[in-house]
Amino acid sequence: MMDGFGPSLAFWVLAAITLVAAGGVMVSRNLLHAVLFLILTFVGVAGFFVLLSADFIAMAQVIIYVGAIAVLVLFAVLLTPRSSRDNSETRWAAPGILLAVCLAAIFLFVVHDTAWRTVDAAPANLSAASLGRALLSTWVVPFEIASVLLTAALVGAIMLTRSPEEEAEDALA
Amino acid sequence: MTPFLTSDRWYDIRDLGNLSSAILEALDKVLPFEVVYILAAVIGFVASFLLFVLPSQLFVGVYGERRLIGRMQSRLGPNRVGPFGLLQPIADAIKLIQKEALTPTQADRAVMYVAPILFVMPAVLLWAVIPFGEHMVIADIPVSLMYFLAVSSLPVIATFMAGWSANNKYSLFGAMRIVSMVISYESPLVLTLLGAVVLTGTISLSGMVAWADEFNIWVVFVQPLALVIYFICVSAELNRTPVDIAEAESEIVAGYLTEYSGMKWGLFYGMDIGYALAASGFITTVFLGGWTFFGLEAWIPGWLIFIAKTYLIYFLFIWTRGTLPRLRADQLMAFAWKFLLPLGVFNLLIVSTERMLWFEQDYAKGLVYVFAAVNIALSAVLVYVWARFNGYRPERTPTRPRLVKQAGGYIPVGERS
Amino acid sequence: MTPGLEHFLTVGALLFCLGLAISLSKRNAIGVLMGVELMLNAVNLTLIAFSRFTVSPNPIAGHTFVVFILTVAAAEAAVALALAVAVYRNRETVDVDRLNLLRS
Numbered sequence: 050m051m052d053g054f055g056p057s058l059a060f061w062v063l064a065a066i067t068l069v070a071a072g073g074v075m076v077s078r079n080l081l082h083a084v085l086f087l088i089l090t091f092v093g094v095a096g097f098f099v100l101l102s103a104d105f106i107a108m109a110q111v112i113i114y115v116g117a118i119a120v121l122v123l124f125a126v127l128l129t130p131r132s133s134r135d136n137s138e139t140r141w142a143a144p145g146i147l148l149a150v151c152l153a154a155i156f157l158f159v160v161h162d163t164a165w166r167t168v169d170a171a172p173a174n175l176s177a178a179s180l181g182r183a184l185l186s187t188w189v190v191p192f193e194i195a196s197v198l199l200t201a202a203l204v205g206a207i208m209l210t211r212s213p214e215e216e217a218e219d220a221l222a
Numbered sequence: 223m224t225p226f227l228t229s230d231r232w233y234d235i236r237d238l239g240n241l242s243s244a245i246l247e248a249l250d251k252v253l254p255f256e257v258v259y260i261l262a263a264v265i266g267f268v269a270s271f272l273l274f275v276l277p278s279q280l281f282v283g284v285y286g287e288r289r290l291i292g293r294m295q296s297r298l299g300p301n302r303v304g305p306f307g308l309l310q311p312i313a314d315a316i317k318l319i320q321k322e323a324l325t326p327t328q329a330d331r332a333v334m335y336v337a338p339i340l341f342v343m344p345a346v347l348l349w350a351v352i353p354f355g356e357h358m359v360i361a362d363i364p365v366s367l368m369y370f371l372a373v374s375s376l377p378v379i380a381t382f383m384a385g386w387s388a389n390n391k392y393s394l395f396g397a398m399r400i401v402s403m404v405i406s407y408e409s410p411l412v413l414t415l416l417g418a419v420v421l422t423g424t425i426s427l428s429g430m431v432a433w434a435d436e437f438n439i440w441v442v443f444v445q446p447l448a449l450v451i452y453f454i455c456v457s458a459e460l461n462r463t464p465v466d467i468a469e470a471e472s473e474i475v476a477g478y479l480t481e482y483s484g485m486k487w488g489l490f491y492g493m494d495i496g497y498a499l500a501a502s503g504f505i506t507t508v509f510l511g512g513w514t515f516f517g518l519e520a521w522i523p524g525w526l527i528f529i530a531k532t533y534l535i536y537f538l539f540i541w542t543r544g545t546l547p548r549l550r551a552d553q554l555m556a557f558a559w560k561f562l563l564p565l566g567v568f569n570l571l572i573v574s575t576e577r578m579l580w581f582e583q584d585y586a587k588g589l590v591y592v593f594a595a596v597n598i599a600l601s602a603v604l605v606y607v608w609a610r611f612n613g614y615r616p617e618r619t620p621t622r623p624r625l626v627k628q629a630g631g632y633i634p635v636g637e638r639s
Numbered sequence: 640m641t642p643g644l645e646h647f648l649t650v651g652a653l654l655f656c657l658g659l660a661i662s663l664s665k666r667n668a669i670g671v672l673m674g675v676e677l678m679l680n681a682v683n684l685t686l687i688a689f690s691r692f693t694v695s696p697n698p699i700a701g702h703t704f705v706v707f708i709l710t711v712a713a714a715e716a717a718v719a720l721a722l723a724v725a726v727y728r729n730r731e732t733v734d735v736d737r738l739n740l741l742r743s
Contacts, residue, residue, distance in 0.1 A: 060642035064650050071657040071677055080667060081386060087673050088379055094680045101691040106705050108368035113709050116375030118716045123382055124401050125669055125720040129727040138664045139736050145663025149656045156652035160645055167644045172698040177365050177425060183699045195710040202714035206721035
C-alpha cells in the first residue's frame with residue numbers, strides 16, 4: 050500500500066523535516082535550540098513509523114522520546130546552568146565528522162548496491178495485539194530482563210544525583 | 223416499543239453520522255477515494271468543532287468557569303456584557319486581539335513566537351480520536367488511547383519553550399516546575415490507565431465504549447481508584463488551580479506566562495480550557511462509558527449523552543479549582559511519588575488478578591459486578607491504610623484556634639483546650 | 640516516486656551518520672547524549688523498515704527489537720543525564736574537553 054500520492058508526499062515531507070531537524074541539532078549554537086530540533090527529529094521518526102504501519106511503535110516513540118527522554122534532557126540542561134549553554138565542537142571535531150561522512154558513503158553504497166528482496170503489501174500481523182503476544186511468549190525472557198534493567202537504571206539514577214546534604218541527612222536518620 | 227426519534231436514514235438528529243455517511247457514500251461513487259477521504263475528515267472536523275469545541279471553549283469554558291467560580295467564592299462574576307454577561311468571552315477576545323504583543327528585548331524571539339502555536343496544535347489534535355457518538359469519530363485508529371497519551375505529552379514542550387524563551391527568572395522557575403511536575407505525574411497517570419486497559423482488554427477508545435456497552439457497567443465502577451488518581455494526575459499536568467504551581471501567581475508571578483501579552487497569552491489561556499475539556503472527554507470515554515448510558519442512547523442522541531458527561535467532569539475540574547487551596551511544590555512531588563504511584567501499582571495488581579480470575583471463568587457477565595463491589599470497598603480501605611502508613615491524618619475542621627495559641631494571643635475561656 | 644525500502648534505509652543511514660557526527664564532535668556532554676539518541680532512532684527506523692518490507696516468516700520480531708531499544712534508550716538517557724548532573728555538581732562543567740582528571 051505504499052503507492053499513491055499520499056504516502057509519497059508524506060515520505061518526502063517527513064524525510065525533509067527529519068533530516069533538516071537533525072542537521073539543526075548539529076549546527077545550532079544554542080543547546081536549548083538543539084534540544085528543540087532533537088524533539089522535531091523524534092516526531093519526524095514517529096511519522097515514519099506510522100507510514101511503515103507500526104502504529105504502536107509510533108505512539109510509544111512519541112510518549113517515550115518526546116514525553117520522557119526530551120523532557121529529561123531539558124531538565125538536565127536546566128540543572129547544569131553555569132556550564133556554558135553553548136553547543137560548540139571539541140578540538141577533535143574534524144576527524145569525527147570525517148569518519149561520519151565516510152560511514153555515510155559506505156552505508157549509501159551498501160543500501161543502493163544490494164538487491165533487496167522486498168514485498169509491496171504490508172505483512173498481515175503487525176498490530177499491537179500481535180506485538181504484545183510476541184513480547185509475552187517468544188521474547189518473554191528479554192522482556193523481563195528489560196524490566197530489571199529499567200529498575201536498575203531508576204535506582205542508579207536516584208543514587209547518582211543525590212546531593213551530599215541529602216546523604217548527610219540520611220546518615221543522621 | 224420503537225424508540226422515539228428513530229429512523230434508519232439520515233434526516234434524524236439521533237446520529238449526525240448518518241447524515242455525513244449518506245453524503246460521503248453518494249460522493250464515493252463519483253469522486254476518487256482521496257478526495258472523499260479528505261472531505262470526510264473536513265466534515266467530521268467542522269461538525270465536531272461547531273457543535274462542541276467552539277461553544278465549549280467560549281461559553282462553557284470561559285463564561286461558565288468564571289461564573290461558577292464567582293458563585294463558589296460568593297461574588298457575581300462577569301454579568302455586564304450582554305444578557306447575564308454571556309458575551310463576556312467575546313469582549314475578552316476582542317480586547318486581547320487589540321492589545322500589543324510585547325516581546326522582551328533579551329528574549330529568544332523565534333522560540334517565544336512559536337511556543338503559543340505549538341501549544342494550540344495538540345489541543346485540536348486530541349479531539350481526533352474521541353468518539354462523540356456511534357460512528358462519530360474522526361480517526362478510529364486501533365491504538366487511540368496511546369495516541370491520546372502521546373499527543374497530550376506535547377504541550378509540555380510548548381510551555382517549557384514559553385517559560386525558557388522569555389529570559390525572565392520567574393518564567394524559568396515556571397518552566398522548571400512544569401517539567402518536574404510532568405515527570406512526576408506521568409508515571410501514576412499511565413499506571414492507572416493501564417488498569418483500565420487490562421480490564422477492558424483493548425487500547426482503542428471505541429473498543430472501551432463497546433466494552434461498557436456490552437457488559438452494562440462503566441469502568442469507573444470496577445476501577446474507582448483509577449479514576450481518582452487519573453483525575454488528580456491530569457489536573458496536575460494541566461496546571462489546574464489546586465496544583466498549578468507552574469503559574470502560581472502568589473509565588474512566581476504567573477510562571478511561564480509572565481512575559482506574554484495580547485492574543486499570545488490568550489491562546490495559552492484559552493487552550494488551558496481546551497485541554498481540560500479534552501481531558502474531560504477522555505475521562506468520559508474511558509471511565510464513564512462514552513456515549514452510552516445503559517440503553518438510554520436508543521432514545522437520546524449519543525453525542526448529547528457524551529457532552530453531558532463531559533461537562534459533568536469539567537464541572538468537577540471547576541469545583542476543585544474553586545474550592546481547594548494551592549499546594550506547595552515539594553508537597554505535590556511527595557504526593558505523586560509516595561502516595562499516587564504505590565496506589566497505582568496496587569490497583570494494577572488487583573485488576574490483573576481479577577482479569578486472570580475472569581479469564582478462567584470464561585468472561586462470565588455476572589462476575590464483573592462482583593469485582594465492582596469488591597473494588598469499591600478495597601479502594602476505600604487501600605486509600606485509608608496507605609494514607610495512615612504515610613502519616614497523612616484527616617484534618618478535622620479546626621475548632622481550636624491553634625495559631626492564636628502558638629502566637630501567644632488571647633483565647634476565650636470556652637475555647638481553651 | 641514511490642518510497643521503497645531503499646528510501647527508508649537511506650534516511651536511516653543519513654540520520655545515523657548525523658548522530659555519529661554530533662556525538663563525536665560536540666563539547667557538551669548533553670550534546671553527546673543527543674547524538675547517541677539520534678543514532679538509536681536511526682536504528683529503530685531501519686529495523687521497522689526491514690520488518691515492513693522484507694520477506695520474513697515472523698515480521699513482528701523487528702517490532703519487538705524496537706521495543707527493547709526504546710527501553711534501553713530510556714534507561715540510558717536517565718543514567719547518562721544523572722551522570723552529567725553528578726559531574727556538574729563536582730566539577731561545575733560538563734565540557735568533555737575539560738573532564739581530564741585522569742590525564743597525567
